[in-house]
Amino acid sequence: MKKIFFESMTINPKVICSAPGKVLICGGYLVLDQAYNGIVCALDSRFHVELEEVPTTFETIDLEIVSPQFTDGLWIYKFDLKNGHLSTTGNNTFLQTVLNHALKYISAKQTLRPSNIKITVNADNDFYSQLEYLKDRNLPATLNSLKDIPKFNAANCSISKVHKTGLGSSAALVAALVSALLLHFGIASVSGNKIKEQSLQIIEQLAQCNYFLIRLPLSSARENWKRVRH
Secondary structure (H helix, E strand, C coil), rough: CCCCEEEECCCEEEEEEEEEEEEEEEEEECCCCCCCCEEEEEEEEEEEEEEECCCCCCEEEEEEEEEEECCCCEEEEEECCCCEEEEEEECCCHHHHHHHHHHHHHHHCCCCEEEEEEEEECCCHHHCHHHHHHHCCCCCCCCHHHHHCCCCCCCCCCCCCEEECCHHHHHHHHHHHHHHHHHHHHCCEEEEEECCHHHHHHHHHHCCCCCCHHHHHHHHHHHHHHHHHH
């Protein structure tokens, strides 16, 4: 289970969640095939999701997702409260899958209200290769050079062109995004600044379900989706 950090700001209401990357030391990929065992080490590099809401007069949930590290990091979605349909003008099927099923799960648990939500996503620098940044500045590829790179360094490319480092960025993003949505809509709850254990179990199940829906054949994903809905 990923360790998820939660923070709530009372002056400017928002939810901030983060989930760590990981390194598979040996064995199989636990999320995708539970027939195999593996040893995974969690990292201090994290994906960060910040969610803010403003009132709206429309009968939809309007979502704007921004990823400032990419040149094409803007996606707009609308969730129709009447028919549960999620529409978009973009082509990020990854985010669309997570939002679609997370919002449908939430709407099955409570009556949603129209809202205008902005979600900002940032990743710590270790998730993406920083070699081009170092080369452009004639800096050596050393730990000291990496430590001096600005936080949430811009990739200066589209999201499809970024060079990942294999730290589980997709799983970390799903966990952080699902956490922020469930906390915002009150499905998950906190005690102090920690997410309650029962809420963590819901987040884990829904996050894994979404990951199955993205990565696995549809038939297998449907079985996991039925399980988490009940």
